[in-house]
Amino acid sequence: MIDWKQDPHRRYNPLTREWVLVSPHRTERPWQGQVEQTPPEERPEYDATCYLCPGNERAGGVRNPNYAATFVFDNDFAALKPDTGPDRFERGGLLMAEAEPGVCRVLCFSPKHNLTISNMDAAALRLVVDAWIEQYGELGARPIIHYVQIFENRGAMMGASNAHPHCQIWSGRSLPNEMVKEQMTQQDWREERRTCLLCEYLRLERISRERLVEENESFLAVVPFWAVWPFEILLISKRHMTGIDKLLHGERNGLAEILRSVTARYDRLFGAPFPYSFGFHQRPTDGLAHDEWHLHAHFYPPLLRSATVRKFLVGYEMLAGPQRDIAAETAAERLRGA
Ligand SMILES: [Zn+2]
Ligand SMILES: [Zn+2]
Ligand SMILES: [Zn+2]
Numbered sequence: 001m002i003d004w005k006q007d008p009h010r011r012y013n014p015l016t017r018e019w020v021l022v023s024p025h026r027t028e029r030p031w032q033g034q035v036e037q038t039p040p041e042e043r044p045e046y047d048a049t050c051y052l053c054p055g056n057e058r059a060g061g062v063r064n065p066n067y068a069a070t071f072v073f074d075n076d077f078a079a080l081k082p083d084t085g086p087d088r089f090e091r092g093g094l095l096m097a098e099a100e101p102g103v104c105r106v107l108c109f110s111p112k113h114n115l116t117i118s119n120m121d122a123a124a125l126r127l128v129v130d131a132w133i134e135q136y137g138e139l140g141a142r143p144i145i146h147y148v149q150i151f152e153n154r155g156a157m158m159g160a161s162n163a164h165p166h167c168q169i170w171s172g173r174s175l176p177n178e179m180v181k182e183q184m185t186q187q188d189w190r191e192e193r194r195t196c197l198l199c200e201y202l203r204l205e206r207i208s209r210e211r212l213v214e215e216n217e218s219f220l221a222v223v224p225f226w227a228v229w230p231f232e233i234l235l236i237s238k239r240h241m242t243g244i245d246k247l248l249h250g251e252r253n254g255l256a257e258i259l260r261s262v263t264a265r266y267d268r269l270f271g272a273p274f275p276y277s278f279g280f281h282q283r284p285t286d287g288l289a290h291d292e293w294h295l296h297a298h299f300y301p302p303l304l305r306s307a308t309v310r311k312f313l314v315g316y317e318m319l320a321g322p323q324r325d326i327a328a329e330t331a332a333e334r335l336r337g338a
Contacts, residue, residue, distance in 0.1 A: 004327070005024055005327050005329060005330065006024055006025055007024075007025065008021070008022065008023045008024075008025065009021075009022050010022065011225060011226045011328075012226060013224075013226035014185060014189070014197060014201070014226075015181070015182045015185055015186070015197070015198075015226075016178075016181045016182065016185065017181065017185055018181075018321070018322075019321060020226055020227070020228050020321065020322045020323065020324060021316075021321060021322065021323040021324070022323075022324055022325075022327060022328075023323060023324070023325055024325060024326065024327040024330070026325045027325045027326050027330075043113060043114040043163065044113060044114060045112050045113055045114050046112075046113055047113045047164070050113055050162060050163075050164050051064075051162065052064070052106070052108050052113075052162055052164035052166055053111070053113050053164060054066045054067050054068075054071075054111045058073075058076055059076040059077070060076060062076070066111075067108070067111055068111060069110070069111070069124070069127050070107060070108060070109060070110070070127050070128055070131040071107070071108040071111070072105055072106065072107045072108070072131060072135060072169075073105065073106055074103065074104070074105055074106075075104040075105055075106050075168070078103070078104035079102075079104050079170060080100060080101065080102030080103065080104050080170065080171075080172050081101065081102070082101055082102065082103050082142075082144065083101065084099050084100060084101040084102075085098075085099025085100065085101055086099050086101075087099040098174070100172050100173060100174060101144045101172065101173055102144070102145065102170065102171050102172030102173065103139055103142070103145065103171050103172075104168065104169070104170045104171070105135065105139075105168070105169040105171075106166055106167075106168055106169075107128075107131055107132070107135065107166060107167050107168070107169060108164065108165065108166045109124075109125075109128045109165040109166060109167070110124060110165050112165075113163070113164050113165075114163075115165050116154065116165055116263065116267075116273065117152075117154075117165065117259055117260060117263045118260060118263035118264040118266070118267045118273075118274075119264070120165070120260065121260075122253065122256050122257050122260060125256035125257075125259060125260055126252060126253055126256040128256070129244070129247075129252045129255050129256050130252065132150050132169075132244055132280075133244050133245050133247070133252070135148070135150070135169050136148050136150065136243065136244055136245055136282075136285070137245055139169065139171040139285070140171070140285025141285070142171075144173050145171045145172065145173065145285055146172070146173050146174065146175065146284050146285055146286040147171060147172055147173070147174065147175050147176065147179065147284045147285060147286075148169065148170075148171040148285055149169070149170045149171065149176065149279060149280075150167060150168075150169050150279055150280050151167060151168055151169075151170075151277065151278065151279030151280075152166070152167035152168070152276075152277070152278045152279065153168075153276075153277050154273075154274075154275055154276050154277075154278070155273060155274070155275025155276070156275070157275040157302055157303075157310060158275045158276065158277055158302065160275075171285075175284055178281070179281065179284065182281060183284070183290075183292070183293070185197065186198070186292040186293060186294065187292045189292070190291070190292040196240055196292070196294050197292075197294065198236055198240075198294035198296060199240050199294060201236070202220055202236050202238065205220065205222045206220065210329045210332065211223045211224070211225060211328050211329055211332040212332060212336070213233060213262065213265065213332055213335045213336060214258055214261055214262055214265070216254050216257055216258050217238070217250070217251075217254055218237065218238055218239070218247075218250065218251040218253075218254025218255065218258075219235055219236065219237055219238060219251075219254055219255060219258040220235070220236050220238060221233050221234070221235050221236075221258060221262050222234055222236070222332065223328045223329075223331045223332040223335065224328065225328055226328075227324065227328045227331065228300075228313075228322040228324060229300045229301055229302065229311065229324075230301070230303065230304050230311055230324060230325075230326050230331055231266070231269065231299075231301050231303065231331050231334075231335060232298070232299060232300055232301065232331075233262060233298075233299040233335075234296060234297075234298060234299075235258065235259075235262070235296060235297040235298075235299070236294070236295075236296045237251070237255075237294070237295045237296065239251070240294055241294070241295050242282060242283040242289070242290050242291060242293040242294070242295065243282035243283045243293070243295055244280060244282060244295060246295070247295075262299070263276075265335055265338045266299075266301060266335075266338075268338040269303075269334065269335060269338040270303060270306050270307040271307065272307030274301055274303065274307075275301060275302060275303065276299050276300060276301035276302075277298075277299075277300045277301075278297060278298065278299050278300070279297060279298060280295070280296070280297045281293075281295075281296055281297065281298065282295045282296075304326075
């Protein structure tokens with residue numbers, strides 16, 4: 001018999017139809033990870049050199065207003081432009097290209113340079129939730145925009161170029177790779193079983209509670225059974241809904257609260273600001289109902305064993321598939337204790 005917390009095995013991700021290799025027995029082996037430079041903790045509330053702080057000048061001479069809560073603007077170095085295309089290129093079914101129009105924005109969470117989601121108060125975070133909903137609605141309503149991706153890169157380890165609390169919103173006409181996979185699996189599940197994939201998963205996790213990290217009236221945070229990153233978290237809305245715009249007043253507060261408590265727990269885990277990539281997955285904005293989509297968010301943090309030892313997806317993982325050492329259940333237990 002296999003010991004699922006000790007013996008090597010594979011786990012299936014029903015959202016992507018991909019497998020992850022789990023090797024929990026290796027957690028005791030000696031290993032020297034890369035030692036990162038821990039960023040200094042002392043940061044001012046206002047930084048004259050920060051292009052996101054209120055009143056400061058950005059690229060091209062644009063000056064930020066003296067904003068008091070959230071502030072959104074079109075990215076000065078946008079990856080997508082609204083007036084692109086349409087055009088298409090194809091040769092022999094092998095060389096394919098498509099013009100991609102879109103809009104990229106930056107959303108500052110707070111005028112205070114030294115805050116993070118984990119130390120903002122729930123009322124201020126609620127304004128961020130409201131701003132996400134507003135942006136999702138406004139961008140999604142544009143005829144060229146069929147998909148809106150809200151995401152935050154936190155920490156230099158994740159390539160975040162500016163420590164000011166902010167996220168990015170990239171929106172375009174095409175469905176990106178990760179969304180294509182998750183749309184297909186949720187659609188197929190709904191057609192075959194007449195239920196929702198994530199509603200069913202949520203039910204299983206609430207019964208077992210083994211991988212549960214946090215729970216409130218509106219959201220559940222778990223280390224998913226199929227997690228790739230050591231302390232990966234999946235945040236799932238308890239009520240079935242296709243997007244953040246369907247959140248009721250109380251659920252919006254619930255989202256703000258669980259975001260704060262999950263990120264604060266992350267910070268406590270290794271006693272240092274915890275880096276991660278975070279973002280929502282929700283229905284495309286192509287005008288269809290997309291009842292198969294269940295609102296959720298992913299936290300992908302790179303840290304492995306301390307504030308300085310990180311996981312890399314290299315070697316076997318680049319050439320074959322993802323692998324993890326610490327079992328998802330053990331990671332959830334550590335996060336619960338943090
Ligand atoms: Zn700033
Ligand atoms: Zn659902
Ligand atoms: Zn997802």
